[in-house]
Amino acid sequence: MALPWYKEGLRFACTGCGKCCTGAPGVVWVSEEEISQIAQHLQVEVEKFRKRYVRVVEGRLSLKEYPVTWDCIFLKEGKKCSIYEVRPKQCRTYPWWASNLESPEAWKRAAAECEGIRSDGPLFTKEEIERECTSRSGCNDESKC
Ligand code: SF4
Known part of the structure; x- marks a missing residue:
């Protein structure tokens, strides 16, 4: 099999600017396991967490976004992720x-x-x-x- 174009590796260092957590409407997929982890982290019951923060998109679960800015619901002041330690795999x-x-x-x-x-x-x-x-x-x- 041919080696991919990035065979020498790629460079990346997140600055925490928060730009990938905002912008055009998108989805942040979350699994049931991730929902439980985040709910536990926030000390919120799983069912309350679902109502407040989760929506269904094309049959899958996604975190909600703010309606005007399209910021992720967990992007807080200073454009920082407020659940960084337990952010979903998609973000990680x-x-x-x-x-x-x-x-x-x-x-x-x-x-x-x-x-x-x-x-x-x-x-x-x-x-x-x-x-x-x-x-x-x-x-x-x-x-x-
Ligand atoms: S917060 Fe997102 S957009 Fe900003 S540097 Fe990190 S990965 Fe890139």
């Missing part, structure tokens, strides 16, 4: 998503949105990238990585 594995790793152009597009994708960040090896990418909730397509 960014930017190592198959859609960003498809091609150098896709990675460049991601870099235009994310200031953490830059040439002076720490280097992630191909193996580290692929481990993160395939661990993403809902992604079972290793062939995309």
Whole structure:
């Protein structure tokens, strides 16, 4: 099998700017297990948590967004994630998503949105990238990585 275009690795260091948690309407997929973890972290009953923070999109569970800004419901003042320690897998594995790793152009597009994708960040090896990418909730397509 041919090696991927990022065989030498890619550089990334999250600055915590919060830009990936806002912007155009999107989804933040959460699993039942993640819902329990976040609810426990916030010391809220799971059912209350669901009503307050979770919506159903195309039959799957997603965290809610604020209606005007499209900020994630857990993005608080200063654009910081208020559940960072227990954030869902989708957030933890960014930017190592198959859609960003498809091609150098896709990675460049991601870099235009994310200031953490830059040439002076720490280097992630191909193996580290692929481990993160395939661990993403809902992604079972290793062939995309
Ligand atoms: S946009 Fe990039 S640098 Fe900013 S918080 Fe998201 S991952 Fe981190």
